[in-house]
Amino acid sequence: YPIELEYARSEMHMQFANIATPSEIVVTTTFRVEFGESAGDLHICIPYSTFEPIREILYSPLQGDQGGPDRRWLTLLTQQIKSASVELAAELAYSRATVGELMALKVGDFIELDRMPTLVSKVDGVPIFECDYGTLGGRYGVRIREFLTQTGGSAAAGQP
Template sequence: MQQVLSQSEIDALLTGLADGDFKTNLDISAGDDDVLGYDLANQDRIIRGRMPTLDIIHDRFVRMFRLTLSSSLRKVIDIGVRSTELVKFGEFVNTLPVPSSLNLFRMNPLRGTGELENKTDGRDFTSIEQKIIKRIAIQALEDLYSAWRPVFAVNISYARSEVNPQFVSIVPQSEMVIVVTFDIEMGKAPMSMILCIPFSMIEPVRTQLQSGFQSDMSEMDSITFSRFRKNLTEAGVTMVVELGRAEINVREFLSLREGDVIRLDQEADQPLIVKVEGVPKMTGMIGGFKGQQSVKIKGLLYKPPHGEDFT
């Protein structure tokens, strides 16, 4: 319990302070070694606050680029955002190996130049690899444009490529940049891609980026769905026509010879089951067309979507 001073003790304390009987400060030496400089113009001291809209833009970009890359390479690709950091450009450049695949781009009317970097294994790129990387980089920039469009109308254009990070000076070494690292999984070959955007480039739209999506969400969902449907209709599927089935024992199987006939459970004049990716979807009759075995569709085992044009 705290002790409460009486009125006489309070009067004595005030009298002592007025007469100088009590010291109210300590003699502390403030030498030059104890003084730290404070640069009010230093960017890493004035940048505050999250930018949730920018995070959503990058999430949308991941979804779009995943579909684009999977369709272009004709295999399943998985892409995710590993981290988003705010660092000085000089520190970022020092982390890049030589050679690196550095693809520079512009975002007009925002000033400055951005950078798209792909990790490499430390060897030089062949001319074929450079062409493939440039094509993929341009596709990535197209998806980045689509992700940005509902928030701010930017025109993203490919500028040039470099392999030595020291030759890339998009901003001064001390300027802050936003570094977004993406993990790309392509089978058993994991890799990463880095998006570097100068903070000064997005400064004019910082207010929009610090506020959340509102009506733009529905527009971006529409764009994502449209691209998903387009890529989905171009995906390949496996179709199998099942002639029938039969059960035999091991002795019968081992005694099979050329010319033997196996009776199936399917009647000769009955339609066959047509499977798509292992799922029964149609029925059809076996026949021939231009010298090749073919199947004529007789009926559907599923309800087709109405009002959708997938052609």
């Protein structure tokens, strides 16, 4: 069923759109549209009677649909999430200084750091693992001690 759209007019205020009678049932949806710094809501309102010619198609199940989730979509979404690149960061040590102290630093100055016994690895600022750090085969790295919950607390050791 091809749809042919025709621009009739636009209305900035939804209450003045007048596309259906007050007693008519309508289907509405809102989209947030962003163009750089500008953003706005796009409201779409379609009278329910518009769907009458294709009502049987809308109510009938898809061929092969067992009433469960679409496995192809779920598989594709899972693959895309697993292949997404993220940056894992682990802060090994830290130090506090005033702006004046930083401005007075010069090449060769020594900055004392407070070393932490364990560190927290984060993805996009979100704590994910509590880790030990060290070297293996001449490379620096971290060993996961435990997974952290979404609230920042500990989950069972070795469990996601």
